[in-house]
Amino acid sequence: MGEPTEPDPDAAAGRGSAALIEDGVEFDGRDAALLRAVDAAGSVAGAAADLGRSRARALSRIEDLEEAYGTLVERRRGGEGGGGSRLAPSGRALLDRYDRLQAVLAATAAVPETVLDGTVTAVDGELAVVDTAVGELSGLHGGGGEADDSGDDRGTVAVGDAVQVRIGADAVTVNDADDAVDPDATSARNRLPGRISRIDPGETVSTVRIAVGAAAGSGGADDAEGGSDGVAVAALITAESIDRLGLAPGDPVSIRWKATATRLVAHAE
Amino acid sequence: MGEPTEPDPDAAAGRGSAALIEDGVEFDGRDAALLRAVDAAGSVAGAAADLGRSRARALSRIEDLEEAYGTLVERRRGGEGGGGSRLAPSGRALLDRYDRLQAVLAATAAVPETVLDGTVTAVDGELAVVDTAVGELSGLHGGGGEADDSGDDRGTVAVGDAVQVRIGADAVTVNDADDAVDPDATSARNRLPGRISRIDPGETVSTVRIAVGAAAGSGGADDAEGGSDGVAVAALITAESIDRLGLAPGDPVSIRWKATATRLVAHAE
DNA sequence: CGTCGTTGTATCGGCATAGATACAACGGCG
DNA sequence: CGCCGTTGTATCTATGCCGATACAACGACG
Incomplete structure (x- = not known):
């Protein structure tokens, strides 16, 4: 949307960043990007490649997240195409939750x-x-x-x-x-x-x-x-x-x- | 207040954590605790001791923060008691800003x-x-x-x-x-x-x-x-x-x- | 049965951050 | 003047996270 009107000098709190936190594990923008990439690529390997990150790290990160948030990605090895991964419904829900938190944060930053x-x-x-x-x-x-x-x-x-x-x-x-x-x-x-x-x-x-x-x-x-x-x-x-x-x-x-x-x-x- | 009424099963988004961000430098709860400790102890050295953190690190962290957020702590070396540090007005204001952000975040987590x-x-x-x-x-x-x-x-x-x-x-x-x-x-x-x-x-x-x-x-x-x-x-x-x-x-x-x-x-x- | 690309798993090195330590500079105060 | 506890500054080390690499396991498909 660009910035047709400048963001208000006294707009508000200034920028911020937020993350979900459960069981001591933070779910931040980096994790959200990973889940989104998995959803788009259909595999963790492809997602890691798209993001330019290490595949092994991405996988272990997903495991850490799942330990705190429950199943997020349905992974399958072997089979057609060698296997693949799909975003689980709960993973999609977590992503939505994160987006809502982000929207609230953006709102508090943008609203006087x-x-x-x-x-x-x-x-x-x-x-x-x-x-x-x-x-x-x-x-x-x-x-x-x-x-x-x-x-x-x-x-x-x-x-x-x-x-x-x-x-x-x-x-x-x-x-x-x-x-x-x-x-x-x-x-x-x-x-x-x-x-x-x-x-x-x-x-x-x-x-x-x-x-x-x-x-x-x-x-x-x-x-x-x-x-x-x-x-x-x-x-x-x-x-x-x-x-x-x-x-x-x-x-x-x-x-x-x-x-x-x-x-x-x-x-x- | 405790928890007389359980926090609502479907309360909302769940817990989150937030940080201010300016100029690429994040101001999080750890930094807020540091500033508060400085305010309480009257010196960076005392604050670091109270928090069980390294004094040198605490000092350099404050310098990094000040590079992004402006003067936060008024430091003085030598003199009565060997010197000391006080929270600058802008540091107090930043702390208030952080607390407000935190309050908004806590509210979104607690409000359905x-x-x-x-x-x-x-x-x-x-x-x-x-x-x-x-x-x-x-x-x-x-x-x-x-x-x-x-x-x-x-x-x-x-x-x-x-x-x-x-x-x-x-x-x-x-x-x-x-x-x-x-x-x-x-x-x-x-x-x-x-x-x-x-x-x-x-x-x-x-x-x-x-x-x-x-x-x-x-x-x-x-x-x-x-x-x-x-x-x-x-x-x-x-x-x-x-x-x-x-x-x-x-x-x-x-x-x-x-x-x-x-x-x-x-x-x- | 072999191929293929993926999921699992382990290990190594690099890099950033924090702690630990040491020492100089400062300036009231006795 | 020397003492004191603080602020500055530098350096070494430990730790944790991430990338890189390698290899085994898997299962549909040709």
Whole structure:
């Protein structure tokens, strides 16, 4: 798709790489390429040749992976053509799983994020309430057990902790300000009034920045996130929705997002 | 938090590990631990000792990282206590960035996801429309350039391609079925009628499965995702919202989610 | 039965990374 | 001035991973 619009200066976290991990064995892009090559070539030997890698290594790598992930490649020696290998259904599923993880990672790198500093005021199960410059927000903390390799407490929070609240721009919904939707009708709970400070148009998806808090009252061209009293929340909106809602800079709007789409991260203080 | 409720059998993608990458240098959990240890110990030597790693290696690793990421640690030799090192502000920021990436990754591993197979019917910029078993959905494709190391086309799609549509349960909003919200008032576009098939309660956050498509009409206790005509979409809802909306199995509901929170993944066919 | 190309298996060498060790430079402090 | 613990720097060694190579086992096919 090229880069028709530059990738946003403050786009987000920057590039990253991810790998599945099971039983201590990582499944990374190299392994994915190997499995794909096996699928294309019909044999491990052919795949290794296509990739310019050692055949013996490729085979032993597949064995290591299978020890952790189960059968991935159905191998057969002897017979027509001397034998061959096919990607097992579970191998295909693993590949899909990897691709989905990769897609999520690419998304977090490409989608703007809003980060607010705050202090935890309450913890109730997986949910926590955080006091921030724009009021109290609720979000999830503690992903899934200890995914990190260092066995510290990271990922869980307690009352009084300094945390960062991360809101992905793809999770923020924009409503008309005067549209008083029945709060009982939806499960999106975090809600803030604001004013559109800027619209960065994309081809079919635009990034809308909404000034909230103290800055929302004033004219609000201020979009410096670290501003003394101004905070800008980014929202990813399709061009069609912008047209439909008639959004333009200066418009008062109401933004909302689900608590379950809000992540709390312990802040390196 | 421990594991009061087991981590959901079909929870999601499974564990993963991620690393920032800049200028060809990866910043992984090991590097994060090193920076944290420096912050705690006040010296690189002490940090290396605490981690049981070689001091010389730790120092050269920091230098390699700084070549790619800029100043991370302020080092000073001689003086009080013989010298020492402090984490630079940019080092703290990098650590925060890594933690946010980690949090997002942990979230994708812990949050259920709904995956639908479909065929691309239209592509317009970053958006694409996909025909699935439950109708036409729109979502984003192609994260941010080529984040993967294998330089293939993966990540972008074309009309006619077989793709998987990934919808994170944390992005799905549940509304009352009879609540006819003005469609012009919100930027959430994908919308489907359905019927609650199951509620998996958590401490404060529950996973609600909504049968959509053909299965939605019948009683709908069917939640087999691969069923012939039944598809279940997972939604993460706070217990409070469930109470507020009065959700229970069998209830007709309307679910919606943003196109920008929907990822399209090329399917390994 | 021999051919063929593949899957298995073992071994060797190269290369990159990390640990171990040693030593110089630095600069407050007693 | 000498002591001290740290930052810099260099070098050697161990380890692990990968490529390269070689050879046995296999089974359909001509």
